[in-house]
Amino acid sequence: MELSRKPKAGAARSGDPYFPAHGNGGYRVEHYDLDIDYKLAANRLGGRAVLTAVADAPLSRFSLDLAGFRVPRVLVDGRPAKFTQSRSPRDGGKLHVTPDRPVVGRFTVDVRYSGNPTPVASRWGGVGWDELTDGALVASQPVGAPSWFPCNDHPSDKATYRIAVTTAARYTVAATGVLTARRRSAGTRTWVYERSEPTASYLVSVQIGRYEKVVVAEGPVPQVAQIPARLTKFAARDLGRHPAIMTTLEGFFGPFPFADYQLVVTDDELDVPIEAQGMSIFGSNHLDGRRTHERLVVHELAHQWFGNSLTIADWSHIWLNEGFATYAEWLWSESSGGRTAAVHAREWHAHVAAGPADLVLADPGVARLFDERVYKRGALVLHALRGRIGDERFFALLRDWTARHRHATVTTAQFVELAGQHAGTDLTAFFTAWLYRPALPGERG
Structure with a gap:
């Protein structure tokens, strides 16, 4: 019955x-x-x-x-x-x-x-x-x-x-x-x-303003910016490398997860850029004709993979968004002739090590949800993992991660498990030190 x-x-x-x-x-x-x-x-x-x-x-x-x-x-x-x-x-x-x-x-x-x-x-x-x-x-x-x-x-x-x-x-x-x-x-x-x-x-x-449309790239992923008329003169310089950034990140992370991509620049200043699904929003202060804020452009684009296509199951996993987007900045710097990821990692490791050891990356707590260390230590984990397993396995892992969980939700445990599969070795001690203990490991983990 x-x-x-x-x-x-x-x-x-x-x-x-x-x-x-x-x-x-x-x-x-x-x-x-x-x-x-x-x-x-x-x-x-x-x-x-x-x-x-x-x-x-x-x-x-x-x-x-x-x-x-x-x-x-x-x-x-x-x-x-x-x-x-x-x-x-x-x-x-x-x-x-x-x-x-x-x-x-x-x-x-x-x-x-x-x-x-x-x-x-x-x-x-x-x-x-x-x-x-x-x-x-x-x-x-x-x-x-x-x-x-x-x-x-x-x-x-x-x-x-x-x-x-x-x-x-x-x-x-x-x-x-x-x-x-x-x-x-x-x-x-x-x-x-x-x-x-x-x-x-x-x-x-939703973004509403008096904007002019600027075509950043025709394809294969159409990229369009909505910009106040007074700021369009900066677009060619500040967004001129955006198609190359897109191509570079696709090489590291796999195909862009959406049909197109919008950038919006408000006529007001913003403290920080804003991410949205298939869109990034910047303030007027982020365009100056000198590429001063190009790393932020890279960071927000990377969120389309990490945060948007792959969305955290709850907010305790936020390093999966911000650590990956920060490491994308370092990867673009390295790929475009700037400082290498290793140099960025060395500088930020010293900076984080000089501060208090009181943040657990895998569960930072709501008060530290947007703590700088969530971003930088999150990127340091990835760089240390890259050094541990080598470039070939590391980037294969990232592409598998984005493909396997495309448009789904993710957790830290899922990434740790997949990393172990790609490494072909037990990474428990590595991830325990980096993710679950407040003390900062050495640069190489």
Whole structure:
């Protein structure tokens, strides 16, 4: 006799060790269909989000992450659902939904919402949708996605997207995905982007500004930059080597994981560049006509493999994003006639060794999520591993790593296991010293 499953409530927390209040249990999202109408002068956003999700067991209620919006209506599988909203700063905002009957298997959630989008508060300041002097940007890492759409805000819950943004016609909209349509009507223009590769919510982005399109490379991976008119004069110098950077990184890491690549340069200064799926965002201060910030261009491009295509299963594994992107900087320097990776490694090893030995790379803790040592010590691990197993096996490992987990989620344990397979020897002591102990090993590990 088959026993029926009693419906349960989906958890309103993800269980993430660093951001347990972000993300939700009981279901996973397959696709987001977002329609956004944004009025820049009023900073007013009206949205409709239709989520296609899957529940593995019957759910009597579930939650979405959404911060600071009025929600007049929620439909589940086309039927009105009851809902409540929590605006606690501790969780960034939750939309708790009770459908008229439990859901199981594939179901849809249709949310209408409106309000003035503001960044989600975090220990690093506001993250998410933010106003520019003349436009808007989205910088959601790590927990800012609920600032502009209802979502399951956890890096492991990757989904496909369709994003339609309507705003004043004189502005350009760049968003996550490939541009599939553009329509103009009565002073506004609607831009439609589609992303068919599974994408984490924090990597979904919208950029709005008065931009001019600059073709960086025609192919085989089309590379396009959106740049304020006053800064286009710097593009030939600052982005002139971008096609060569792309080719070089493909040689190290395997084929670029997306159909195209967008660069956006805002007309405002930014403290640091921003990564998004198939896109990188820079501030006006990152273009100067002297290639001063070319290493950052390399770093953000490398994130398309490490962070975007291969997305960490939870935030404790962040070195897999930042260590690899930092090492890409050193590899490009070496390949383009600059300082070798060995020189970079030697300098940064001395720098890190001079500081406190109180960070465990494989689990740095939320307070040190973006600590400089996560980046630099992460790159030092890779350089030491390269020295241990040799170039042929090392770069074969990197290409296998990106191919095997393309558009999936990854953990430190998975990389350690694969590295051991490629090395053909036991690397337990090596990785224990580098990843799980605070003391910095010697340069050669």
